[in-house]
Amino acid sequence: MNLDALLQEKKILVCCGAGGVGKTTTAAAIAIRAAMLGQRTLVLTIDPARRLANALGVSEFGNEVRAVPRRKFEKAGVPLKGELRAMMVDTKRTFDDLVERFALNVEMRDAILGNPIYQQLSETLSGSREYMAMEKLFDLHSTEDADLIVLDTPPTRHALDFLEAPDRITAFLEGKVIHWLVKPYLMAGQLGFKVFRKGTSSVFGVLEKVTGMEFLKDISDFILSFEGMYDGFNQRAKRVKALLADRDTGFLLVTSPNRRLLDETVFFYNKLVEHKMHVDAVIVNKVHRPLAGSAAGPGGPLLSDQGRQEAAARMAEAAGFDGFRSTASKLLLNLARHQAMAERDSRNIETLAGSLDRGVGLLSVPLFPLDVHDFDGLSLLNQHLFAA
Ligand SMILES: Nc1ncnc2c1ncn2[C@@H]1O[C@H](COP(=O)(O)OP(=O)(O)O)[C@@H](O)[C@H]1O
Ligand SMILES: [Mg+2]
Known part of the structure; x- marks a missing residue:
């Protein structure tokens, strides 16, 4: 197109x-x-x-x-x-x-x-x-x-x-x-x-x-x-x-x-x-859009409480500041939600593509x-x- x-x-x-x-x-x-x-x-x-x-x-x-x-x-x-x-x-x-x-x-x-x-x-x-x-x-x-x-x-x-x-x-x-x-x-x-x-x-x-x-x-x-x-x-x-x-x-x-x-x-x-x-x-x-090169990968693991706690703990450790844990956990939840929405959007767009005739352009804007x-x-x- x-x-x-x-x-x-x-x-x-x-x-x-x-x-x-x-x-x-x-x-x-x-x-x-x-x-x-x-x-x-x-x-x-x-x-x-x-x-x-x-x-x-x-x-x-x-x-x-x-x-x-x-x-x-x-x-x-x-x-x-x-x-x-x-x-x-x-x-x-x-x-x-x-x-x-x-x-x-x-x-x-x-x-x-x-x-x-x-x-x-x-x-x-x-x-x-x-x-x-x-x-x-x-x-x-x-x-x-x-x-x-x-x-x-x-x-x-x-x-x-x-x-x-x-x-x-x-x-x-x-x-x-x-x-x-x-x-x-x-x-x-x-x-x-x-x-x-x-x-x-x-x-x-x-x-x-x-x-x-x-x-x-x-x-x-x-x-x-x-x-x-x-x-x-x-x-x-x-x-x-x-x-x-x-x-x-x-x-x-x-x-x-x-x-x-x-x-x-x-x-x-x-x-x-x-x-x-x-x-x-x-x-x-x-x-x-999925966040580019996101180390988090698909949002799935981060959507579970446990997955998030573990990741937050690792981030706090890397930061050398245990108090960062709770903020990190919130940021990760936000990231996970975004990734989940990105996955959902991409699936929806795929379904849409299947409903359009050939020759009709399909463009997306973030x-x-x-x-x-x-x-x-x-x-x-x-x-x-x-x-x-
Ligand atoms: N890709 C985008 N990202 C963020 N905001 C957007 C984007 N495209 C449009 N907007 C904002 O969304 C709002 C609605 O857009 P508008 O063009 O007025 O919609 P419509 O004419 O279909 O009612 C506006 O405030 C516009 O600035
Ligand atoms: Mg308008």
Whole structure:
């Protein structure tokens, strides 16, 4: 697996996986590498840690593309042949842009953007962050001149949310469920308020009491205001999906080496393949590596009380200080646990390898003692990703 070649062949690379595994970090690191290699690179990050955002020079209120200054590369001693631009995707603003694009007229646009329900939902609706990440990707892919776009994805609970988001949102906007819920109100809009009150079902009566009439009016306005826009949204969602399935688009699945996440990764991998997406590599991040040349060998003997006591005694003797025994014993337990985790990680990764098709790269990056959020940290990560 040659990740460098991938950076030069693909036009889009999507980093996805569960929350906290290192998607944002990986996206930033490979974008830096691509820029080093000469690609005009654009990285779209979602919710980067503050320090990472600072390192890339993108701010929370951006939603616009910014060049990462050349001097940041120079300062970190990273040669830069190409260029790097970065952006932090703002879900709400991207949704607003989409509404603006598909609204049939200015009144319609303002009605939606000013609607309190829309203002709430555009940010909090499950799937809207995923959808808007892809929407922004699509938007920039068609408007920006870049050799490679690296897309980070939101911290979803289930990696699959990412694929299903466009369908879910368009279905929601089509309003089948809500339509049914507020149908009495929609009808009331046509028939007049009095008739509506008389015909109110008990469920609706309760809803009205709990939420107040204003809320129901907002919802019904919200639905009515989207009328006529579904086609635009649907078409667009289809094109976004087509772009994701394009040969020039690659997926990098990022994961941690624990069993649950690896199972989820395999599941997601199969789904992506099913959806005709191209998964190029799985990156197992935060791997416990066995301590190099460790005299302790495998953790096993040290995990037993007796084994540890004996080793601690030998260490104290070697140190010529018997008081060192108890500290040595604690250090040895720590070492044994680390070794055990390293063994476990390595077994898990082997199992993972058996579940991937040939041709899919499998890369691993060790767990570093500190977080990774500056150029130095990202370069270190790249040394592992691009070592082969
Ligand atoms: N290999 C690593 N070793 C140690 N910390 C890491 C490593 N990779 C990422 N991190 C840290 O883990 C945290 C989560 O990473 P992040 O990229 O934000 O995850 P995600 O985007 O998948 O939610 C960050 O604080 C990051 O600095
Ligand atoms: Mg993230």
